[in-house]
Amino acid sequence: MAIASGARPVVGVLALQGDVREHAAMLESAGARALPVRRERELSEVDGLVLPGGESTTMSRLLETFELLEPLRERIAGGLPTFGSCAGMILLARQALDGRPDQQQLGGLDVVVRRNAFGRQVDSFEADLDFRGIDGGPVHAVFIRAPWVEKTGDGVEVLAEVPEIPGAPEVAARIVAVRQGAVLATAFHPELTGDERVHRLFVDIVREA
Template sequence: MTLTIGVLALQGDVREHLGALESSGVQPIPVRRPAELEVVDGIVIPGGESTAMSRLLGVFDLYDPLVSRLRAGLPAYGSCAGMILLASKILDTRADARHLDALDITVRRNAFGRQTESFETNLQFAGITDDDGAEPMHAVFIRAPWVEETGPGVEVLATVESGPATGRVVAVRQENVLATSFHPEVTGDLRVHQFFIDMVATA
C-alpha cells in the first residue's frame, strides 16, 4: 500500500516538499483543510515564516485538529519554520505565536541571522550518513533556527561542525517526530525525506 503523506500547504516551501516526497515514491497531498489532514499517514510542515503559519493554522481551522493528531501519534517532519512550530518552547518570537508542542525542545527563531546571513555547510546526520561510504549531507540554512535545549526523550541527529555556530543542534527526533533547521527540499538530496518515510512506514 502506498503511503499518503501530507504537506501543510498554508505558506512556505510546499511545492518543493511535495516534489521530494513524490520522487521518494509516496503519494503526497497538500493539506489545507481538516478533511485532508484526516487521511494522511504523516505530515510535513515546511519552511516558511513560522508566525504567519501559526496564524494561518487558526484561519483554516487546522490548529486543533493538527494538535489532536500529533498527540495521537501522527508522524511529523518539520524543516526550518516547521521545526519552530513543532517545538515546545520558542525564543525570539511574537507573543501571540502558537506552536504545536510536539517536540520537547527549545528553539531560537532566526538564530543564524537574517536572510543575508544564510549559509550552506556539510553535516553528518545520524542514521543517514553513518553508513560506510555515505556522503555528508549538504545543508542549506535560510534564516534558520537552532535547538538550544533538548528534553530527555529527544535524540540529536546533527550538529553544525564548523564556523561560528559550531556545535549547535540542527536536527532532532523524538519518537515519531523529526525536525531539521535546514532545507533538504531545496538540494535534491532525498535522504531526509526517505528517513521520514521510513519512520511513517514503521509507525
C-alpha cells in the first residue's frame, strides 16, 4: 500500500560505514524519518533503505559480519525501495568489475558497474548533470573515486550521464544515475551538496512503492 501523501515514511540508512549522518540529514529534510540500520530487526522496520557511499568491499564484508546480507537481498527482491550512492551503487549491481573476487553483490539492479572507474587522474571532480525526472535545473554532482555503469539490462532507466569535461574526453556520456522500479542509484554523492532533490525523488519512490 502506498504511503499517504504528506506522511513521513521511515527510511533506513545502512550504518555500517560511509556517509550515514549526511544521508540521514538529507532524508529528514526531504520529508522522511531516518533510521540507522545495523541489525535485521531495524531493517524490518523501514519503508525504504539508503546504501551510502564508502568502500564497497568493506561494506560487503560488514554485511556478512552483521548477518544482514541475505535479509537485505530478500527485502530488495521483495520490492523494498532502495537508493545506493557510489559504493551503494556498486553493491546494488548484479556485477562489479575490478572488484575483489569475494565481494558480494545485492543484485537489485540489472547493471554492470566498474569500481573506481574514473581513475586516479579524475579521482575527485564535480559536474552539473541533466538528471531525468528532477526539475529545477542541473544537479550538481560530487564524484569521489566513483564507479560508472558499463552496461544496463532491460527495465533499467538511465537518469544521468557525465557531460563533456575538459581534459577528460573519455568520461563523456558515461552513465552515472539509473533507476529500475523502486531501486535508484547514483555514482555520485548527493548527500554532500546541500541539494536534496535526489533524496526527495527517492522519498517519493518510497511513498509510492
